[in-house]
Amino acid sequence: MKKIVIExxxxxxxxxxxxxxxxxxxxLVPAALLSDDIVTIDNIPNISDIDALNEILEYLGAKxxxxxxxxxxxxxxxxxxxxxxxxxxxxxxxYYFMSALLGKYKHVExxxxxxxxxxxxxxxxxxxxxxxxxxxxxxxxxxxIITAETLQGTMIYLDMPSVGATINTMLVAVKAIGETIIRxxxxxxxxxxxxxxxxxxxxxxxxxxTSEIRIIGVSKLNKGFTxxxxxxxxxxxxxxxxxxxxxxxxxxxxxxxxxxxxLFKLNEIGCKYLLTDNSITISKSDKLRSTRIKTLGYxxxxxxxxxxLTVLLLRCNGISTLEETIYENRFKNVEYLNKMGANxxxxxxxxxxxxxxxxxxxxxxxxxxxxxxxxxVLAGLVASGKTxxxxxxxxxxxxENIILKLTNVGAKIYLEEE
Ligand code: EPU
Numbered sequence: 001m002k003k004i005v006i007e008x009x010x011x012x013x014x015x016x017x018x019x020x021x022x023x024x025x026x027x028l029v030p031a032a033l034l035s036d037d038i039v040t041i042d043n044i045p046n047i048s049d050i051d052a053l054n055e056i057l058e059y060l061g062a063k064x065x066x067x068x069x070x071x072x073x074x075x076x077x078x079x080x081x082x083x084x085x086x087x088x089x090x091x092x093x094x095y096y097f098m099s100a101l102l103g104k105y106k107h108v109e110x111x112x113x114x115x116x117x118x119x120x121x122x123x124x125x126x127x128x129x130x131x132x133x134x135x136x137x138x139x140x141x142x143x144x145i146i147t148a149e150t151l152q153g154t155m156i157y158l159d160m161p162s163v164g165a166t167i168n169t170m171l172v173a174v175k176a177i178g179e180t181i182i183r184x185x186x187x188x189x190x191x192x193x194x195x196x197x198x199x200x201x202x203x204x205x206x207x208x209x210t211s212e213i214r215i216i217g218v219s220k221l222n223k224g225f226t227x228x229x230x231x232x233x234x235x236x237x238x239x240x241x242x243x244x245x246x247x248x249x250x251x252x253x254x255x256x257x258x259x260x261x262x263l264f265k266l267n268e269i270g271c272k273y274l275l276t277d278n279s280i281t282i283s284k285s286d287k288l289r290s291t292r293i294k295t296l297g298y299x300x301x302x303x304x305x306x307x308x309l310t311v312l313l314l315r316c317n318g319i320s321t322l323e324e325t326i327y328e329n330r331f332k333n334v335e336y337l338n339k340m341g342a343n344x345x346x347x348x349x350x351x352x353x354x355x356x357x358x359x360x361x362x363x364x365x366x367x368x369x370x371x372x373x374x375x376x377v378l379a380g381l382v383a384s385g386k387t388x389x390x391x392x393x394x395x396x397x398x399x400e401n402i403i404l405k406l407t408n409v410g411a412k413i414y415l416e417e418e
Contacts, residue, residue: 001390001391001417001418002392002393002396002415002416002417002418003388003389003390003392003415003416003417003418004367004376004377004380004388004389004392004395004403004413004414004415004416005386005387005388005389005413005414005415005416006362006377006380006381006383006386006387006389006411006412006413007362007385007386007412007413008360008362008380008381008382008383008384008385008386008387008412009382009383009384010245010381010410010411010412011245011246011247011284011410012241012242012245012246012247012249012381012406012409012410012411013246013247013248013249013409013410014249014250014408014409014410015249015250015251015252015409016238016249016250016251016252016405016406016408016409017252017253017405018230018231018234018235018238018251018252018253018254019043019045019046019047019230019231019234019400019401020043020044020045020069020227020228020229020230020231021045021189021190021193021228021229021230021231021232021233021234022045022047022049022231022233022234022397022398023093023163023188023190023231023233024189024190024193024194024228024229024231025041025044025045025049025050025228026049026050026053026091026092026093026096027093027096027167027190027193027194028041028193028194028197028226028228029041029044029050029053029054029057029071029073029096030053030056030093030096030097030099030100030171031096031100031171031194031197031198032057032062032073032075032224033057033060033062033073033075033078033097033100033101033104034100034103034104034171034174034175034198034201034221035073035075035201035221035222035223035224036076036220036221036222037076037221037222037223037224038072038073038074038076038223039072039073039197039201039223039224039225040070040071040072040073040224040225040226041070041071041073041197041225041226041227041228042069042070042071042225042226042227042228043069043227043228043229044066044069044070044071044228045069045228045231045400046069046400046401047396047397047398047399047400048393048396048397049090049091049093049397049398052087052090052091052094053091053093053094054066055087056083056087056088056094056097057073057075059081059083059084059087060075060078060079060080060081060083060097061075061077061078061079062074062075062077062078063075063077080101080104080105080107080108081109082109082110083097083110083111084111085111085142085143088110088111088112088113088114089111089112089113089114090114091113091114091115091397092113092114092115092116092121092164093113093115094110094113094114095110095113095123095126095164095168096164096167096168096171097110098110098113098126098144098146098168099126099130099167099168099169099171099172100171102130102135102146102148102151102171102172103151103171103172103173103174103175103176104175106135106147106148106149106150106151107146107147107148108144108145108146109143109144109145109146110143110144110146111142111143111144112142112143112144116369116370116371116394117329117368117369118327118329118330118332118369119326119327119328119329119330120328121327123164123165125158125159125160125162125164125165126162126164126165126168126169127144128156128165129156129158129165129168129169129172129182130146130148130168130172132154132155132156133148133151133152133153133154133156133169133172133173133176133180134148134149134150134151134152134154134176135147135148135151135172136148150177151172151173151175151176151177151217152176152177152178153173153176153177153178153179153180153215153216153217154180154181155180155181155183156169156180156181156182156183157183157184158182158183158184158185158186159184160184160297161184161185161186161187161211161297162186163186163188163190163191163297165186166182166185166186166191166213167190167191167194169182170182170191170194170195170198170205170208170213170215171194171198173215173217174198174203174204174205174215174217174218174221175217175218175219175221176215176217177217178216178217179214179215179216179217180214180215180217181212181213181214181215182212182213182214182215183211183212184211185207185208185210185211185212185213186297186298187209187210187211187297187298187299188297188298189209189229189232189255189258189298190229191208191209191213192208192209193226193228193229194208195208195209195213196208196226197224197226198221198224200224200225200226201221201222201223201224202218202220202221202222202224203215203218203221204216204217204218229255229258230253230254230255230258232254232255232258232259232302233302233304233305233371233398234398234399234400235251235254235258235259235280236259236262236302236304236305236308236309237305237308237374237378237399238251238405239251239259239262239266239273239280239282240262240305240308240309240311240312240378241378241381241406242273242280242281242282242283242284243266243271243273243282243284243285243312244284244311244312244315244378244381244382245284245381245382245411246282246283246284247283247284248281248282248283249281249282249283249409250279250280250281251279251280251281251282252278252279253278253279254278254279254280255278256275256277256278256280260299261299261300261301261302262301262302262305262309263275265291265293265301265309266282268289268291269288269289269290269291269312269313269316270285270287270288270289271285271288272285287317288312288315288316288317288356288357289316289317289318290313290316290317290318290319290320290354290356291313291316291320292320292321292322292323293306293309293313293320293321293322293323294322294323294325295322295323295324295325295326296325296326297326303324303325303326303327303330304371305371306322306324306330306371307330307333307371307372307374307375308371308374308375308378309322310322310333310334310337310344310352310354310375311337311360311375311378311379311382312378313354313356314337314342314344314354314356314357314358314360315356315357315382316354316356316357317356317357318356319353319354319355319356320353320354320356321347321351321352321353321354322351322352322354323350323351324350324351325350328349328350329349330369330371330372331346331349331352332368332369332372333368333371333372333375333376334346334352336365336366336368336372336376336379337360337375337379339363339365340360340361340362340363340365340379340383340387341358341359341360341361341383342354342358342360343355343356343358359384360379360382360383360384361383361384361385362380362383362384362385362386362387362388363387363388364387364388364389364390365379365380365387365388365389365390366389366390366391367389367390367391367392367394367395368391368394369394370394370395370397370398370399372394373389373391373392373394373395374395374399376389377389377395377402377406377413380413381406381411381413392415403415
């Protein structure tokens with residue numbers, strides 16, 4: 001089993017370069033299958049979620065090369081066969097193959113996707129969209145057999161602005177006949193990245209990034225190129241690290257607009273930083289003020305940053321409240337922060353109260369999921385003594401070279417394999 005060990009208390013200075021966004025890349029790679037030609041995706045992050053997607057691409061018979069972050073995918077000779085549950089259950093994003101294969105072949109057989117255990121995470125909105133576009137969905141235990149004689153564009157209203165359902169609907173609708181309109185679409189930057197890529201291949205999508213997306217179906221998608229946008233959650237995580245332990249820590253390759261809500265919150269609690277068009281330099285601040293945070297879909301405060309931010313809220317004077325509105329089980333980090341000496345009350349499964357300031361002391365903690373793992377890394381950086389984090393595969397799924405990036409700026413952190 002792999003463990004991350006951190007000796008806390010060291011200042012962070014120097015530069016951290018942000019990688020391509022996990023949640024974009026994991027959709028762009030399956031989207032590539034829709035092309036009848038060769039496509040190229042630049043700035044692919046080196047994370048294990050991408051390895052799992054590659055395994056699926058190769059299993060289907062695609063030719064894939066990945067050098068210097070550039071992935072070239074040739075899916076001219078793929079076979080539309082059932083993806084084994086052992087691979088698809090490794091990550092949430094495997095269901096983007098479900099929609100890409102449905103769009104391309106009008107038939108797909110696949111198992112329920114995996115992903116972090118942070119809530120029930122149903123896929124009813126995706127299935128609703130498939131059905132609205134003309135598909136029949138047969139659910140057999142955890143397996144779905146989805147077939148459409150014709151995919152016909154239509155109006156789809158999503159009950160909630162789901163990132164997955166919005167992308168899945170786009171991936172099918174690009175190959176449907178006529179126009180599809182997605183109402184109450186998610187507005188995350190990752191959706192714009194996927195739509196731009198599809199348009200580059202010849203799709204006709206407008207409105208991505210707003211709550212209404214219009215797609216006019218085309219019969220064929222061709223050669224395409226795109227670049228993965230910088231990971232706003234990875235950026236946010238290292239910005240928080242800078243606010244905790246930074247001495248002019250520079251985070252480079254960011255899109256400030258994508259992290260605006262985090263920056264507003266940093267202003268509110270009293271953090272100081274210097275922002276440019278593509279970087280931020282931040283140092284540790286004292287005398288921070290408490291605040292209230294509520295997670296929401298983009299452009300609201302991202303759920304994926306609430307667990308990392310909790311460590312900074314522990315530094316604030318007074319009681320901060322954090323309300324999680326997207327997932328019903330995303331406070332598993334609290335038990336371990338309290339074990340390290342924090343004073344956090346779980347009010348209910350959607351709200352916690354953080355009583356600050358408190359000092360953390362290193363101990364053994366668990367990365368229960370990806371962002372809880374990032375929270376534990378941040379906690380380890382500020383804690384006195386040694387923090388040992390177990391179950392770190394969750395962290396390596398989504399943070400490229402996290403050990404190296406932090407070591408390079410002065411952290412005492414290493415990976416231990418037993
Ligand atoms: N939901 C439904 N039915 C659906 C779809 C969603 O009830 O059919 C609910 C979910 O249960 C959840 C909410 O709607 O309560 C939002 O879910 P969404 O579909 O937006 O999330 P997702 O597509 O499964 C992606 C990211 C998550 C990120 C969320 C929200 C990927 C692979 N995952 O998940 O990333 O938290 O959007 O921004 O893109 C992470 O990176 O740590 C992570 C969990």
